[in-house]
Amino acid sequence: MEPFCLKGAQEICEAVGENPKCIHELVRDHGLPAWKRGPGGSWRALHEDLRKWIQDQRDRNIGFYVYARGIKDSAGPSGGNL
Numbered sequence: 391m392e393p394f395c396l397k398g399a400q401e402i403c404e405a406v407g408e409n410p411k412c413i414h415e416l417v418r419d420h421g422l423p424a425w426k427r428g429p430g431g432s433w434r435a436l437h438e439d440l441r442k443w444i445q446d447q448r449d450r451n452i453g454f455y456v457y458a459r460g461i462k463d464s465a466g467p468s469g470g471n472l
Contacts, residue, residue, distance in 0.1 A: 402435045
């Protein structure tokens with residue numbers, strides 16, 4: 391059974407495939423659901439929240455990736471406009 395709560399930037403970022411050095415930016419700018427219990431506390435996150443965040447990131451970005459790739463692929467080797 392997995393632990394109820396992940397503790398520390400390293401453990402949290404490993405779970406979502408991100409760099410632990412970027413945890414402040416991920417929380418502030420990208421809504422990573424992690425928190426600290428005070429200024430000197432360790433980062434904490436719940437597995438279920440991280441799963442939801444990853445799914446939201448996928449849903450928000452997959453359409454752009456597929457759409458952008460489709461344009462690139464349909465441009466052909468010449469890279470012409472559609």
